Amino acid sequence: MTDRSLIRLATRRSPLALWQANRVAALLDQLGTSSSLVMVDTDADRRADVPIDRLGGQGAFVKEVQSAVLRGDADAAVHSAKDLPASTILGVPGLVLAAVPERADARDVLVGGGIATLRTGATVATGSARRRVQLANHRPDLTFTGLRGNLATRLAAVGTGGIAAVVVAKAGIDRLGWSPPAGLEVDVLEPGIMLPQVGQGALAVECRADDGATQAVLAGIDDPTVAPLLAAERAFLAELGGGCTLPVGAHAIWAEDHLGPGGAGAAIRLTGMMASADGRIVLRSTQTGCHPEDLGRAAARYLVDDAGGYALDGWDPSPGAGSSGVASAGEA
Structure with a gap:
């Protein structure tokens, strides 16, 4: 498909997913680009009585939607950013995160x-x-x-x-x-009581890595004030990607009171959380910086160092430890 006056958006069928897809469609319409919805049934939706961790946990709400784009049945996939698992931080082969259009209240x-x-x-x-x-x-x-x-x-x-x-x-x-x-x-x-899931409230739109025409259109709906915050949170999640099966959360905001090196530009303030499985130990780290990915990694490393002083079941700090369980469990 080469005509990018029409973009086919893959989405789940739930009312909230459809709202999100229609919101992206409305943003595209403002650019003069038409769109249509491609409905996708996910295993997680079909088996709503089964706990997410028994359905594979990570990516349970996005895998089939992504597959529709990779097969060519759709041009782009619309997700709630918090449903994207840690394994997609570096990208699903063949897909790119092309736009982060907006973020609602993350609480x-x-x-x-x-x-x-x-x-x-x-x-x-x-x-x-x-x-x-x-x-x-x-x-x-x-x-x-x-x-x-x-x-x-x-x-x-x-x-x-x-x-x-x-x-x-x-x-x-x-x-x-x-x-x-x-x-x-x-x-x-409030975040001081409960830090949200990484990416909570943000929309995320993926398309094929080799589809430059769609990427160019989607770039027009990307919000440059939101994308860096999501990048910091997801870098935090990625840094915890090996050996952590504990509950985590993160929230990034623009730190208007903190200028970057040389007084240039506002920095990002990120608070991350790692907890013991029973909630008796909750560790937090708040860091400020100008480079989203570096900031996210620094906040995660601070927590990892802090966790070393506790006997946290589910945390294995050894290099190359097993795949992460910290990714989204399909919260809503």
């Missing part, structure tokens, strides 16, 4: 109660170890249970089966226009 929300007001021993449902351990660190009395399904399914679980609250991404409920029913408490969790 998580607790739906069904406040972190300070949930009753003692209340049950919180989440399929994310990252969310579970950070909540447990602040509220060790809470009880946790797993939960999968699309956003609407998880929100509907509040108040059923003994579930007092669920944790979801604020970007998801904002994008779908969800408003809490009267009397349902929603607590936005």
Whole structure:
């Protein structure tokens, strides 16, 4: 396909994924480029009752979408950036990350109660170890249970089966226009309490590495204020790529109060987190720098050095340790 007046966008079928794909389509339309959606069924969506780690964990929500582009069934793939696993940091063979169009609010929300007001021993449902351990660190009395399904399914679980609250991404409920029913408490969790998943709230668009025409069009919707922040977070994730099966999170912002070398340009401030599986130990590192990838790696190395002083099950600091389990587990 050589006509780039029309770009075929591969997407999952979930309501949130379709919102994201339609948002990219709207941005392309502003450039005068038409688009169409190519629906892709993923194994993770078909088997919503199976825990993500039993479906291969990393990349469970993106592999089939990427394959559609590699086969030529679509020209570009639209993802939630947090669904891209650590293994794609250096790129999937044949694909490039062509655009990071925008980022919504990266924070998580607790739906069904406040972190300070949930009753003692209340049950919180989440399929994310990252969310579970950070909540447990602040509220060790809470009880946790797993939960999968699309956003609407998880929100509907509040108040059923003994579930007092669920944790979801604020970007998801904002994008779908969800408003809490009267009397349902929603607590936005600041990064000081819960660091988000790497890339949370950001959109990511991939295309084939040999498709220069599509890359050129997609470059027009890339947001230069967002892409460096995502690059720093993903470099942090990549640096932890060997030997870490622990919950991690990261969030980068522009540090307007900190100028780079020689006073040139604002730097990036990144906070990263690594936790023990039970949430009793939560390690954080905040670093500031002007080079996204270097910054992400430095923050990760600081945590690795810090983790060396603790007996953290799931951390193997030896060089060449096994493949990472820190990548996204398909949170939403």
